[in-house]
Amino acid sequence: MNTVIAFVLIFGALVFFHELGHLIFAKRAGILCREFAIGFGPKVFSFKKNETVYTIRLLPIGGFVRMAGEDPEVIEVKAGYYVGLLFDDNGHVNKIILNNKDKYPEAKVIEVEHADLEHEMFITGYEQGEETLERFEVSKTSFFVVDGEEIQIAPYDRQFSSKTLGQRTLAIVAGPLMNFLLAFVVLFALGFIQGAPINEPVLGELTPDGSALEAGLKEGDIVKSISGQPVDEWTDVVQIVRENPGKELSFVIDRNGETLKYAVTPEPRKVGEETIGLIGVYSPVEKTMLSSIKFGAVETFQWTKEILLSIGKLITGQFSIDMLSGPVGIYDMTGKIAQTGITNLLNWTALLSINLGIMNLLPIPALDGGRLLFLAIEAVRGKPIDRQKEGIVHFIGFALLMLLMLVVTWNDIQRFFFNG
Structure with missing residues (x-):
């Protein structure tokens, strides 16, 4: 169960922040974002806020932000179609009903002559039983109604393809960049909580069963030399200890201004085909x-x-x-x-x-x-x-x-x- 929870949380975070990058910069560019989804396949959970439907889908293999115009629009209104029209308080069409029109008795049903739902936002047609061609202005925030589901119409200025090359590029690249940003934030938090490793010859935390603690070394000791070899960096300490498994080493250290000497024997540890020495000391860290x-x-x-x-x-x-x-x-x-x-x-x-x-x-x-x-x-x-x-x-x-x-x-x- 712990594995399931960890996987769901990690997967959800990675996909969420990736898609959030797309969503933020697409919306900033004025692109209509119809859906923000985590996962693919059938919907498990969904809710709508403003123009966007937020969904969690069954298959945990990614996610997507459905931007209007990023792919060709799937709904078209052509000449000869019979559609129902519903109007807002300004007399503009705010819903175009494509099927099941009998469920909307208040709708005006017309046979379409011409429709421009991207640029000029109008629809012309003949009301049933009439020979007079009528023109109806369509609201920029209108909807198609298909099988009772409302799908917002996207005027051209709300579509992905209408934006500048820079805006479109930023909307796409923002997803991966958010993943790099998430990684940086996680690693920054780790460095802040547990300390960021520094390359100074200072002993970090000592393990309770290590030879360093047994010999009398303490956290914070500054290593000056090991068996006569000067030490300037933490990597020098690691290298000397690794290269001398089972051999007694003489540590000269500075503890609060006092010079002390300790004999420490690195414990042999098999790593692959190589045997290295360990004394049970973590690298020094800095919490700033x-x-x-x-x-x-x-x-x-x-x-x-x-x-x-x-x-x-x-x-x-x-x-x-x-x-x-x-x-x-x-x-x-x-x-x-x-x-x-x-x-x-x-x-x-x-x-x-x-x-x-x-x-x-x-x-x-x-x-x-x-x-x-x-x-x-x-x-x-x-x-x-x-x-x-x-x-x-x-x-x-x-x-x-x-x-x-x-x-x-x-x-x-x-x-x-x-x-x-």
């Missing part, structure tokens, strides 16, 4: 705002670099697809890490957030990077690619991603349930 900010930024950068190197190895064939993990693998790993404590779980959350941000920036159709690629092509060409053609490319890309997800998930299932 500045050090925590630096820690969050440096760790975010380092993890980003490591993930990019791993992607490079995957592309060059040094990693195989069998080494990838999907939702099942992430779920399993989350459970194992959750058992080791909140600190490791938060580090894992930051790593996953950075990974999500990077993967979404890859120039793959259906991902944010794929959409950014089309915007880059538009910037070079000076005009956008046909929306229907772009939509087909993204659909194919999404189908291939789902196929990859199935393969990776099957590998996870075999790895964790059949191979032990």
Whole structure:
């Protein structure tokens, strides 16, 4: 149960902040955002606030913000259609009923002659039994009504494609950037709470069963030299101790201005094929705002670099697809890490957030990077690619991603349930 809770909370946070980035900057640009969703598939929970429906969906494999005009609009009103019209207090159409018109006896039913619901916002047609062509002004905040469900009409100035190249780019890139920001905030908080590691030759917390405590060393001691070797940084202390398992070392330390000497024997510890020495001392930390900010930024950068190197190895064939993990693998790993404590779980959350941000920036159709690629092509060409053609490319890309997800998930299932 703890694994389930940890996975749901982490997954929910990663997707929520990613999609929140899209939502904030899309709304700032004036784009109509019809839905903010966490997950895919059938709706589990939903509510509407202002113009946007917020939903939680069944399959925990991502999320989306449905922006008007990002893909071709799916509802059209063409000549010959019979529609029902409802009006607001100003006499403008505020609802266009496409079916089940008999449920709205107060609606005026017309046969459509022409409709412009993007630019000039009007509809013309003939009322049943009449030969006079009538023109009706349509409100910019009007709705289609389909099977009793209201879908807000998007005038062109509320659509994704109407915005400047910069506004559209920012609305897309804001999602991955929010993942990097989330990782930084998590790592900053860790640095502020537990302290940010510093590279000074000062002893941090001592473990109760370590040889350092047994020899008489204390937290805060400044190491001046070890067995005659001068020490300037914490990494010097680590290197000397690691290289001398089982050998007695002479520590010269400064404790409150007094110089003291202690004999410490590093305990041998097998790590892979190598035997290293340990004395049971954590690295020194500093609990300040500045050090925590630096820690969050440096760790975010380092993890980003490591993930990019791993992607490079995957592309060059040094990693195989069998080494990838999907939702099942992430779920399993989350459970194992959750058992080791909140600190490791938060580090894992930051790593996953950075990974999500990077993967979404890859120039793959259906991902944010794929959409950014089309915007880059538009910037070079000076005009956008046909929306229907772009939509087909993204659909194919999404189908291939789902196929990859199935393969990776099957590998996870075999790895964790059949191979032990």
